Amino acid sequence: MHWWLPLKASTFAGPIDGLFIAILIITGIAFVVVEAGLIWFIVRYRRRPGRKAFYTHGNARAEVIWTAIPAVTMVALGVISNHYWVQIKGRNSIPPNAYPIAIHAKQFEWQITYPGPDGRLGTADDFTVRNQLHVPVGQPVVVHLSSEDVIHSFYVPQLRVRQDVVPGMDIKAWFQATVPGDYELACSQLCGMGHYKMRARVTVHTQADFDAWMKQAAQAGTGGTGS
Amino acid sequence: MTHAAVAASAMRPPFPAERGVDVYNKKLGMWVFLGSEVMFFTALIGSYVILRFGAPGPWALPGKVLNIPVTAFNTFLLICSSVSMVKAYAAIANGDQKWLKIWFGLTILCGAGFVAVQAYEYTHLIHHGFLPSGYRDGSELAELAAANPVMYGQAVAGLYGSTFFTMTGFHGFHVTCGVISMLYLYVTRVLPGKYTKDDHAGVEVVGLYWHFVDLVWIILFTIVYLI
Amino acid sequence: MTTAAAPHAAPHAGHAPMGFWRKYIFSTDHKIIGIQFLFVSLFFLLVGGFLAMQIRWQLGFPGRPMPGGGILPETMAPGGVILPEYYIQLVTMHGTFMVFFAIMPLLVGVFANFLIPLKLGAHDMAFPRINMWSFWTAFLAGMIMLAGFFVPDGAARAGWTSYAPLSARPDLSGASYGQMLWCISLVCLGLSSILGSLNYITTVINNRAPGMTWFRMPLSVWALFITAILGLLALPVLSGAAIMLLFDQTIGTHFFDPAAGGQALLWQHLFWFFGHPEVYILILPAMGMVSDIIANGSRKPIFGYHSMVFAIVGIAFLGWMVWGHHMFVSGMNPTLGSTFMVSTLIIAVPSAIKVFNWMGTMWRGNLHFHVPMLNAVGFVAMFVIGGLSGIYMAATPLDMFIHDTYFIVAHIHYVLFGGSLFALFGAITYWYPKMFGRVMSERWGKIHFWLTLLFYNCTFFPMHIYGMGGAMRRIYDPTQYDFLRPYQPLNQFITISAFLLFATQLIFFVNFWWSLFKGKKAEQNPWHDNGLEWTLPSPAPHGNWERVPTVYRGPYEFSSPEVAEDYLPQTRKLPTDREPVLAPVAGA
Amino acid sequence: MHTAQPHKHPNYLLIWLYLFLLTVAELGLAFELPISRNMKLILLLFLAVWKALLVALFFMHLKFERWNLRILAIVPLPLAAILILAVITEHIW
Ligand code: HEA
Ligand code: HEA
Ligand code: CUA
Numbered sequence A: 001m002h003w004w005l006p007l008k009a010s011t012f013a014g015p016i017d018g019l020f021i022a023i024l025i026i027t028g029i030a031f032v033v034v035e036a037g038l039i040w041f042i043v044r045y046r047r048r049p050g051r052k053a054f055y056t057h058g059n060a061r062a063e064v065i066w067t068a069i070p071a072v073t074m075v076a077l078g079v080i081s082n083h084y085w086v087q088i089k090g091r092n093s094i095p096p097n098a099y100p101i102a103i104h105a106k107q108f109e110w111q112i113t114y115p116g117p118d119g120r121l122g123t124a125d126d127f128t129v130r131n132q133l134h135v136p137v138g139q140p141v142v143v144h145l146s147s148e149d150v151i152h153s154f155y156v157p158q159l160r161v162r163q164d165v166v167p168g169m170d171i172k173a174w175f176q177a178t179v180p181g182d183y184e185l186a187c188s189q190l191c192g193m194g195h196y197k198m199r200a201r202v203t204v205h206t207q208a209d210f211d212a213w214m215k216q217a218a219q220a221g222t223g224g225t226g227s
Numbered sequence B: 001m002t003h004a005a006v007a008a009s010a011m012r013p014p015f016p017a018e019r020g021v022d023v024y025n026k027k028l029g030m031w032v033f034l035g036s037e038v039m040f041f042t043a044l045i046g047s048y049v050i051l052r053f054g055a056p057g058p059w060a061l062p063g064k065v066l067n068i069p070v071t072a073f074n075t076f077l078l079i080c081s082s083v084s085m086v087k088a089y090a091a092i093a094n095g096d097q098k099w100l101k102i103w104f105g106l107t108i109l110c111g112a113g114f115v116a117v118q119a120y121e122y123t124h125l126i127h128h129g130f131l132p133s134g135y136r137d138g139s140e141l142a143e144l145a146a147a148n149p150v151m152y153g154q155a156v157a158g159l160y161g162s163t164f165f166t167m168t169g170f171h172g173f174h175v176t177c178g179v180i181s182m183l184y185l186y187v188t189r190v191l192p193g194k195y196t197k198d199d200h201a202g203v204e205v206v207g208l209y210w211h212f213v214d215l216v217w218i219i220l221f222t223i224v225y226l227i
Numbered sequence C: 001m002t003t004a005a006a007p008h009a010a011p012h013a014g015h016a017p018m019g020f021w022r023k024y025i026f027s028t029d030h031k032i033i034g035i036q037f038l039f040v041s042l043f044f045l046l047v048g049g050f051l052a053m054q055i056r057w058q059l060g061f062p063g064r065p066m067p068g069g070g071i072l073p074e075t076m077a078p079g080g081v082i083l084p085e086y087y088i089q090l091v092t093m094h095g096t097f098m099v100f101f102a103i104m105p106l107l108v109g110v111f112a113n114f115l116i117p118l119k120l121g122a123h124d125m126a127f128p129r130i131n132m133w134s135f136w137t138a139f140l141a142g143m144i145m146l147a148g149f150f151v152p153d154g155a156a157r158a159g160w161t162s163y164a165p166l167s168a169r170p171d172l173s174g175a176s177y178g179q180m181l182w183c184i185s186l187v188c189l190g191l192s193s194i195l196g197s198l199n200y201i202t203t204v205i206n207n208r209a210p211g212m213t214w215f216r217m218p219l220s221v222w223a224l225f226i227t228a229i230l231g232l233l234a235l236p237v238l239s240g241a242a243i244m245l246l247f248d249q250t251i252g253t254h255f256f257d258p259a260a261g262g263q264a265l266l267w268q269h270l271f272w273f274f275g276h277p278e279v280y281i282l283i284l285p286a287m288g289m290v291s292d293i294i295a296n297g298s299r300k301p302i303f304g305y306h307s308m309v310f311a312i313v314g315i316a317f318l319g320w321m322v323w324g325h326h327m328f329v330s331g332m333n334p335t336l337g338s339t340f341m342v343s344t345l346i347i348a349v350p351s352a353i354k355v356f357n358w359m360g361t362m363w364r365g366n367l368h369f370h371v372p373m374l375n376a377v378g379f380v381a382m383f384v385i386g387g388l389s390g391i392y393m394a395a396t397p398l399d400m401f402i403h404d405t406y407f408i409v410a411h412i413h414y415v416l417f418g419g420s421l422f423a424l425f426g427a428i429t430y431w432y433p434k435m436f437g438r439v440m441s442e443r444w445g446k447i448h449f450w451l452t453l454l455f456y457n458c459t460f461f462p463m464h465i466y467g468m469g470g471a472m473r474r475i476y477d478p479t480q481y482d483f484l485r486p487y488q489p490l491n492q493f494i495t496i497s498a499f500l501l502f503a504t505q506l507i508f509f510v511n512f513w514w515s516l517f518k519g520k521k522a523e524q525n526p527w528h529d530n531g532l533e534w535t536l537p538s539p540a541p542h543g544n545w546e547r548v549p550t551v552y553r554g555p556y557e558f559s560s561p562e563v564a565e566d567y568l569p570q571t572r573k574l575p576t577d578r579e580p581v582l583a584p585v586a587g588a
Numbered sequence D: 001m002h003t004a005q006p007h008k009h010p011n012y013l014l015i016w017l018y019l020f021l022l023t024v025a026e027l028g029l030a031f032e033l034p035i036s037r038n039m040k041l042i043l044l045l046f047l048a049v050w051k052a053l054l055v056a057l058f059f060m061h062l063k064f065e066r067w068n069l070r071i072l073a074i075v076p077l078p079l080a081a082i083l084i085l086a087v088i089t090e091h092i093w
């Protein structure tokens, strides 16, 4: 069991985990201030007979301070987050050289169409496999997401990437894996009673392995390596 | 009783109140209720606007499916009922029982007329094959649409039917509720002469509702029938 | 210009003794209606709790027969083993019952009804009969929702958010009648809330006692008033959306059906446009009542009363502009996402004002830890955790990772249990004497509080870690995933804590019922509070006041140097107090 | 005694005439005209809002009410606008 975020296996992991830690620090400070303050007050000011509380209706200066500090922090956080958000999901964020893969989700499986040896989708050498996502390491990959029936969600925790797959919409999402290995693609949007087992295996290959796999899978054709 | 005393006993909440917005409870309550009605129609009209804006094809041209002259007549009826409503209110505000009865009665008649015309419109449309789900297969409209897909908005007939029937249907429902409650007031309060120069909250409050329903229709007529 | 010499002695001769039915069932008395809401929504809280226990059993011990589960029909849990389709029903109905039928009516139905007239010095709500209907439609809505479990194919199973098109298509979700009942029930509930809100708003605006100016209203009333506005304007949107969904299911419309040009995201926009104001409906009244209780327990005026009011208004106002934070990865325009992120983050500011002002209130107080105060401080401590976890999700890139994971589930429960429910435990204990004329047991109240605090944190805190690991929500069997299997011991720990948490709630249950019949008789003002309701006998009589009281000051004058004792009721006239000027009320 | 200062009733029949004429104008716009579709749309919406305002201000007496009731009446409108505008941007980006 991990006590922390999962393995960082994509270029998104850096900013996202960094943001996580930054927010952890900000909220950690707020948390400690509040909880420690509460405990201190609880101990220090608990009722003693004969004592009267300090009669005051407030203090404008104090209130301005504790309004301004969160306000400034939040705006700064917003600006930083937006910087990464634009890189991850922004309109022009998808790298032009990204390797395209089409993923069609349906209750309850992932149909993954590879561009085949020519590297282009929509050509004759495309082939489709079920529940097996293979991507090369170090290369941006763009997934074209479509859905047959209801909303699903494309989620690979180690790659820190998630995108809902909405019927009637063509949505693209991109990522760039950095660590070869086996991961799991989870459907993370409730899509019916089989939602819990709508998973696919994700294999991040080295480029050489990927090419080899591609060659072999393209020969086997549609569903060749499906399970 | 003096004028002021009558007003006090009849109109005030039965207890002294802090100065609120200076209107009596029922009227304030009606305005507040109308606020929620605005949001209800926002959900319906907003969905229509959004669906139409994002529709995958052109909407049917005005007048192709819907009968504009009949509806224009209906609009006219509703405007008339609104003016007769306000005349009824002005009459009783001057203590004029006779004209209250006349104008109030006219309002009910116009309102009922509106519902009747709408019922006629619906049966007519359904007969020709326009349903909440779109054009009925094999119906007259379906054939026309097949011949003129653009003019009849064939690609989005389903959305057309859904939004048309839901919006006008709920408006019609509101009119019907209004007619029923006005009829109730007419029999129990107007005819027996229970409203007076100083006590006619019922007329004013039901009037507010009625004008609101008219106002919604003004918007609906424009965006559903004419655009 | 008349003075407070009330022009009207309460015309209450009309309140002849009534039979049982008129008095307790079809009552128009706001206090009875509040109490009706209390019983019914506590029942639904219990239902929601039972459902949660089944969820937890399945998650801790997937595939094992649930103790006592054998009594469930084959379609739900054959041999006590929960089926996947039953599991989603459990999650859906747990969320739905807790949000719509437990917490919302507990906060608004019970306390808006009970407190607004009492705290403002009115005889009743502005429209008592509408008020009665508001209760009965809510009751009907709850029954319709509950009926879902007993129809063919079972209850709704698209999550409490009912995302279309799953919810719109029986062939895809597997639930036909259940999903329709969900829609019908929420339309009824919407109607009930609108009727209620209309009453609360009118009453607050128009029916305040002489001298009860806007800025002398207790924060609980302020919060309930603003909540009523949120309810008034948010629920019709849900009703409208639910009606469209119902039409999609029944008469073949295509609002949310992408195949015919409908938009799946439209549902989400409408739902969350309602849904986010809804979560503030679920917290603002709690914040208001906690403010009252903390001032009382600290024996100090609330710190920064005006900014507390503006913070409530600010939260409510901003609450309308953040709904998109539930949809960052839904396929929504990412630029819109940026806007929603900023507005969401800004909400931390008014929330900060509230939290720090509560602390300011306790600072140099004379803290008196009666059970309501304990729960109120527990509220502050726990709500902060939930609120701060909201910041993680508000940051869009991070939300891409933690959206729809147990991190969200942890957030939900920290704000809703740690927030709303703790406040409710406090508020119920606090106003119990005024409702029933008896006091709840102090000792058992304390035991209940400490055990709840412990088991609650053991249950929900680990969910943050589980969510950080990437564990998805609404998953029937997490052991399906290799990367989740190592977390199973954690899940079992959560489950056991949850059972203990539930068991602890039975203390509250017993305390509640026992005190109802055997509790210590309450004095008129057991907490030495300043509010108007404490000038009435316990329980408060029908019609409240013979003669409406006059108000001379705000509600938080504790430890005022002007008097010897440490509280100064709002109605007590000191020699320096002037009679309020009462403007004549306009007639029709 | 309707409001604190009872107002004079406006000439309702005149407003009725206004509404009638505006409706006729709207109908005229529904025909094929030598103006662009967008122009037509704007004109139609303008006329609709005009009519709605007439009803609200005169028939519902908003013109003669105190400012706080007027505020109460328009509170929902910005919310409605926020919802529709935000969702529509979805299709423009
Ligand atoms: C009572 C209910 C309640 C409340 C009050 C809140 C309050 C907040 N919520 Fe929460 N939320 C829910 C109930 C609630 N939420 C529910 C039920 C869901 C899930 C729905 C579903 O999908 O099923 C949800 C989901 C949810 C999401 C969507 C997550 C996702 O699905 O991906 C987000 C994202 O931004 C969010 C954010 C926030 C924020 C920023 C606040 C803020 O209002 C919190 C502000 C408070 C504080 C910040 C703490 C106090 C302040 C200080 C101590 C000052 C110092 C602080 C700083 C400097 C940071 N919430
Ligand atoms: C107010 C809201 C509320 C409350 C109190 C709770 C309470 C609990 N919740 Fe719930 N939960 C939600 C709101 C709430 N939840 C929502 C909105 C969701 C999302 C649903 C969705 O995804 O669609 C959710 C989802 C959710 C999940 C995620 C399921 C999944 O995604 O697969 C889990 C899992 O552990 C869970 C567990 C629990 C547990 C163990 C409790 C325990 O705290 C329960 C303890 C028991 C009680 C609180 C009952 C006590 C009873 C009384 C005190 C009554 C006394 C009666 C009288 C005196 C008459 N909840
Ligand atoms: Cu597909 Cu969940």
Ligand SMILES: [Cu+2]
Binding pocket: C275, C276, C279, C322, C323, C325, C326
């Ligand atoms: Cu939210």
